[in-house]
Amino acid sequence: MEIEIIRIIFLTVVLFSIGILGVLTRRNIIVMIMSVEIMLNSVNLLFIAFSRYFQDLNGEVMVLFVMAIAAAEAAVGLAIVIALHRNYHSIDTMDIKALKE
Amino acid sequence: MNIPEILFYSFTFILVGSAFGVVFHRNPVKSAMFLVLFFVGLAAMYALIGAEFMATLQVLVYVGAIMVLFLFVIMLISVREEALLNMGGNAGRTVIIAVLVLAFSLQFWVLLGGFMKSQGEHVVNGAAPYSTEVMNYTTGEKLLIKGNAEVISYTLFEKYLLPFELISLVLLVAVLGGILLTKHKRETLQ
Amino acid sequence: MEKTLITLAMWLPLAGFVLNGLLSLRSKPANQSLVSGIGIAGVLAPFAIFAYLTFNLDILHLTEEMKEFVLFSWMSTGTFSIDFGYRLDGLTIFMAWIVTGIGFLIHVYSIGYMYAEKKDFSRFFAYLNLFIFAMLHLVMGNNLVILFLGWEGVGLASYLLIGFDVHKDSAADAGKKAFIANRIGDAGFLIGMFLLYQLTGTLQYSGILEFFSVHSVAADLLNVIAVFLFIGAVGKSAQIPLYVWLPDAMAGPTPVSALIHAATMVTAGVFMIARLSPVFLGAPEASTMIAYIGASTALFSALIALTQTDIKKVLAYSTVSQLGYMFMAMGVGAYGAGMFHLMTHAFFKALLFLSSGAVIIALHHEQDMRRMGGLFKHLKLIAVLFWIGAIAISGVPGLSGFFSKDMILEQAYTFKNGGPVLFGMGLLTALLTSFYVFRLIFLTFHTRHDGVADMEHHHDDHHGHGDHHGVLPVSWNMKAPLVVLALLSIGGGYVGLPHLFTHETPAIVSYFDKVLEYSEGKSPSEASHAWKNHPTESEEQVLMGVSILVAVIGFLIAFLMYQKGNARPLPDGAARPFYQAWSYNKFYVDELYEFLILRPMKKLAEFAYKIVDVKIIDNTLDAIAAALVAIGNFFRSFQSGVIGDYALYIFLGMSFLGMILIGGVI
Numbered sequence: 001m002e003i004e005i006i007r008i009i010f011l012t013v014v015l016f017s018i019g020i021l022g023v024l025t026r027r028n029i030i031v032m033i034m035s036v037e038i039m040l041n042s043v044n045l046l047f048i049a050f051s052r053y054f055q056d057l058n059g060e061v062m063v064l065f066v067m068a069i070a071a072a073e074a075a076v077g078l079a080i081v082i083a084l085h086r087n088y089h090s091i092d093t094m095d096i097k098a099l100k101e
Numbered sequence: 102m103n104i105p106e107i108l109f110y111s112f113t114f115i116l117v118g119s120a121f122g123v124v125f126h127r128n129p130v131k132s133a134m135f136l137v138l139f140f141v142g143l144a145a146m147y148a149l150i151g152a153e154f155m156a157t158l159q160v161l162v163y164v165g166a167i168m169v170l171f172l173f174v175i176m177l178i179s180v181r182e183e184a185l186l187n188m189g190g191n192a193g194r195t196v197i198i199a200v201l202v203l204a205f206s207l208q209f210w211v212l213l214g215g216f217m218k219s220q221g222e223h224v225v226n227g228a229a230p231y232s233t234e235v236m237n238y239t240t241g242e243k244l245l246i247k248g249n250a251e252v253i254s255y256t257l258f259e260k261y262l263l264p265f266e267l268i269s270l271v272l273l274v275a276v277l278g279g280i281l282l283t284k285h286k287r288e289t290l291q
Numbered sequence: 292m293e294k295t296l297i298t299l300a301m302w303l304p305l306a307g308f309v310l311n312g313l314l315s316l317r318s319k320p321a322n323q324s325l326v327s328g329i330g331i332a333g334v335l336a337p338f339a340i341f342a343y344l345t346f347n348l349d350i351l352h353l354t355e356e357m358k359e360f361v362l363f364s365w366m367s368t369g370t371f372s373i374d375f376g377y378r379l380d381g382l383t384i385f386m387a388w389i390v391t392g393i394g395f396l397i398h399v400y401s402i403g404y405m406y407a408e409k410k411d412f413s414r415f416f417a418y419l420n421l422f423i424f425a426m427l428h429l430v431m432g433n434n435l436v437i438l439f440l441g442w443e444g445v446g447l448a449s450y451l452l453i454g455f456d457v458h459k460d461s462a463a464d465a466g467k468k469a470f471i472a473n474r475i476g477d478a479g480f481l482i483g484m485f486l487l488y489q490l491t492g493t494l495q496y497s498g499i500l501e502f503f504s505v506h507s508v509a510a511d512l513l514n515v516i517a518v519f520l521f522i523g524a525v526g527k528s529a530q531i532p533l534y535v536w537l538p539d540a541m542a543g544p545t546p547v548s549a550l551i552h553a554a555t556m557v558t559a560g561v562f563m564i565a566r567l568s569p570v571f572l573g574a575p576e577a578s579t580m581i582a583y584i585g586a587s588t589a590l591f592s593a594l595i596a597l598t599q600t601d602i603k604k605v606l607a608y609s610t611v612s613q614l615g616y617m618f619m620a621m622g623v624g625a626y627g628a629g630m631f632h633l634m635t636h637a638f639f640k641a642l643l644f645l646s647s648g649a650v651i652i653a654l655h656h657e658q659d660m661r662r663m664g665g666l667f668k669h670l671k672l673i674a675v676l677f678w679i680g681a682i683a684i685s686g687v688p689g690l691s692g693f694f695s696k697d698m699i700l701e702q703a704y705t706f707k708n709g710g711p712v713l714f715g716m717g718l719l720t721a722l723l724t725s726f727y728v729f730r731l732i733f734l735t736f737h738t739r740h741d742g743v744a745d746m747e748h749h750h751d752d753h754h755g756h757g758d759h760h761g762v763l764p765v766s767w768n769m770k771a772p773l774v775v776l777a778l779l780s781i782g783g784g785y786v787g788l789p790h791l792f793t794h795e796t797p798a799i800v801s802y803f804d805k806v807l808e809y810s811e812g813k814s815p816s817e818a819s820h821a822w823k824n825h826p827t828e829s830e831e832q833v834l835m836g837v838s839i840l841v842a843v844i845g846f847l848i849a850f851l852m853y854q855k856g857n858a859r860p861l862p863d864g865a866a867r868p869f870y871q872a873w874s875y876n877k878f879y880v881d882e883l884y885e886f887l888i889l890r891p892m893k894k895l896a897e898f899a900y901k902i903v904d905v906k907i908i909d910n911t912l913d914a915i916a917a918a919l920v921a922i923g924n925f926f927r928s929f930q931s932g933v934i935g936d937y938a939l940y941i942f943l944g945m946s947f948l949g950m951i952l953i954g955g956v957i
Contacts, residue, residue: 002105002226002227003105003106003109003149003183003224003225003227004131004151004223004224004225005223005224005225006161006214006223007109007113008150008199008225009210009213009214010154010210011113011116012119013206013209013210013213014206015116015117015120016209017202017203017205017206018117018120018121018124018211019124019125020119020202020205021198021199021202022123022124022125023198024123024198025195025198026124027195027264028129029131029176030129030131030132030171030178031124033171033286034123034132034133034136034171035123036183037122037136037163037167038120038136038139039113040125041121041139041140041143042162044143045143045146045147048147048150048152048155049225051152051224052150052151052152052225052226052227053224054291055231057233057253057256058256059257060155060249060253061253061257061260061261063155064155064253064257065159065264067158067159067162067163067287068268068271068272069268069271070163070164070167070190070286071166071167071272071275072271072272072274072275073275074167074170074171075170075275075276075279076275076278076279076282077262078170078171078277078279079279079280079281079282079283080118080175080282081174081178082174082177082178082282083282083283085178087204091178094208
């Protein structure tokens with residue numbers, strides 16, 4: 001049951017980058033939030049890998065907190081998506097340019 | 102090649118494949134399905150490296166709660182399919198961003214790789230459980246505790262008790278915010 | 292007690308200025324009795340105070356502590372500090388007498404002169420009081436900065452009063468000309484002041500006088516300082532080459548011409564030289580230059596005065612000429628003589644100006660002598676007073692002008708650096724003075740030409756309404772000051788009876804030797820002792836005889852030409868012999884300045900406007916603005932409003948930080 005940690009690190013880097021790619025390229029806000037979840041989870045994986053590697057439990061506790069925050073973030077973010085959709089009838093970022101004002 | 106490695110590579114394949122599926126599939130519902138697969142794959146990976154309690158939580162929280170939320174929202178909003186080329190505004194922009202992200206991941210890799218080279222043994226042992234010595238407050242005797250769930254619970258409720266309680270406040274606020282944002286009619290948001 | 296009184300005397304004119312100024316702001320003309328009451332109080336009170344001080348203090352034997360006192364610290368930075376204070380000594384009290392005394396008489400006269408100007412009456416008195424305020428500070432201040440404050444203050448009052456008739460462009464232009472000519476002088480004066488501060492480390496008179504009583508300074512440095520200070524005096528006291536403003540300043544009301552542009556303000560330069568006598572006495576070359584400039588100015592402006600037809604212009608050039616005398620005296624080190632002439636000139640020139648003002652008022656603001664003549668039978672008292680003034684200025688023995696002018700001429704003759712030349716110029720000036728002033732009298736009062744009939748004819752032709760007929764009566768408050776001034780013009784010279792008569796130093800000279808003594812045995816006479824030869828008694832007799840002779844000759848020429856020969860000045864456009872044309876056109880100095888200074892300045896200004904401003908500065912600024920707009924537009928394109936773009940910027944920033952981290956690791 002032994003896995004080289006360098007491979008896990010490589011995996012998390014790849015997953016994190018895919019998440020960034022999703023956030024930066026997609027125009028659908030729901031998919032952007034999903035990509036953010038991917039980024040969060042890749043970081044969680046890194047935490048747990050190092051936690052196991054150092055036999056230090058603090059990393060896993062941190063993951064617990066990240067999960068809680070992610071749940072809160074998803075709840076609020078999706079509520080915002082609903083509110084946006086109600087006001088703009090769209091969840092395409094190209095249609096929502098209120099930041100420019 | 103031993104079994105853990107085979108498992109690791111197959112999980113890796115699932116994770117990367119499903120992540121790409123989330124990011125690039127034109128249908129948000131399918132993206133959500135790929136995200137479910139991603140979460141489950143990640144839970145398996147946690148179990149593989151010996152964090153079976155976190156694997157359980159991953160399935161419960163992400164697959165059981167957050168994904169339901171996503172699907173529920175997608176269901177509420179009629180999301181139209183996007184053309185693949187239109188996803189990033191234009192293809193050139195997508196390519197530029199992809200190159201940038203590649204460069205960024207290289208950076209990341211260089212940083213963490215540089216850190217890892219300074220370490221001695223590079224192996225995660227999935228079979229070694231956590232253990233800790235705790236005190237029984239009523240008798241005063243010391244006990245050695247083994248097993249992930251037990252050790253995590255002791256750590257969480259002794260060392261991280263205050264943050265744990267505060268996180269519940271954050272969740273409460275998030276719940277209130279979610280209700281506020283979705284319940285009120287447009288005059289408050291506009 | 293004295294300090295309170297002096298402070299009161301210094302600030303009461305300002306109170307008068309403020310009160311009358313406020314009255315003049317009302318749209319309704321103010322009560323003229325009230326206005327003149329305030330105005331006269333503003334000058335009579337200081338006069339009374341100075342008279343009281345003169346008779347109650349032993350002015351010649353004040354200690355240094357009693358001479359200067361400080362009201363408050365005006366400005367203080369580091370080691371440099373200026374106190375606001377006053378100085379009371381023989382020189383300042385002398386000037387204060389002249390300023391407030393003549394000022395008082397002219398205030399009284401102005402009530403009559405300005406009475407017709409209902410609307411501007413209070414404004415006029417406000418300005419007059421402002422002038423008195425500034426002039427008192429000029430003479431009474433205890434340091435050069437207050438002198439400069441007063442110096443600028445009288446310039447301002449002069450400007451306001453020259454341009455008093457604000458509706459006339461010529462008056463406004465004359466005011467500006469005076470201001471600008473004075474500004475040139477002021478620049479020199481300031482530089483001189485700075486140099487003096489650098490040398491002595493103080494601007495306070497007591498400090499400066501003490502410095503010079505202790506140190507002996509190289510003449511080179513003092514020459515430079517003296518020349519710069521003299522440039523200031525040139526502007527203020529209308530010497531060559533900056534005299535051009537004074538004749539134009541006659542655009543102001545006649546009392547102003549008498550007070551500011553004859554009796555007091557224009558003598559500020561002479562006063563300043565006397566005040567800083569150690570500087571000038573230590574600078575023989577600069578003093579020689581001052582003497583020659585003074586003599587040249589005297590001769591030059593007397594030549595111009597010969598052919599002028601405006602009664603006030605003649606007197607204006609005469610003033611410039613007499614100021615030249617004063618500077619000649621200061622230049623040869625005869626400070627007592629210069630101050631003496633300053634005093635007598637204040638008397639007889641004020642008398643002449645005010646009499647001419649009476650004539651002008653009587654003839655309904657007619658100033659051209661060609662329209663006058665035969666006025667003696669209409670204005671007997673004025674004519675007599677005018678005669679007294681004329682005799683005084685021309686140097687006929689017995690009246691004040693004779694004593695002071697003769698003293699200057701004698702002192703100039705004894706000057707080692709070309710004394711006879713200076714004397715010759717002075718003597719020629721005296722001849723011309725006598726001629727032009729009697730020409731003025733004959734043309735105005737005595738020729739057979741009847742100015743009054745001419746004027747009535749003139750008015751009938753052009754206006755046709757009856758209330759302009761005849762000579763207007765001159766009111767008592769115009770006559771009374773004239774009588775006082777006439778008495779002063781007659782008697783004022785007896786404080787300076789010449790050596791020849793009394794065989795001792797003239798009283799006024801010993802007075803100023805005592806007053807201006809800045810250390811034991813260093814009075815102006817002694818300090819300039821080495822500059823002078825010492826005439827024998829027979830030489831003195833000859834000098835006096837000659838100067839009497841030229842006065843009589845001048846009178847005879849004028850009498851023969853204008854009274855017997857009945858000559859009239861030519862009309863403006865008439866062809867004149869070239870020597871007359873040069874004099875009449877003021878030697879074309881204004882035109883010369885126009886050509887040499889104004890035109891290049893205009894060209895430069897045009898260049899600065901059309902090339903530098905429009906092409907270079909404007910275009911540069913436009914380019915900068917355009918560049919900023921372009922940069923702004925460029926950065927605005929980042930502000931797309933699309934959330935993905937903002938996320939990209941965050942990502943780029945993070946990558947950049949990552950780069951820095953890598954740089955740290957590697």
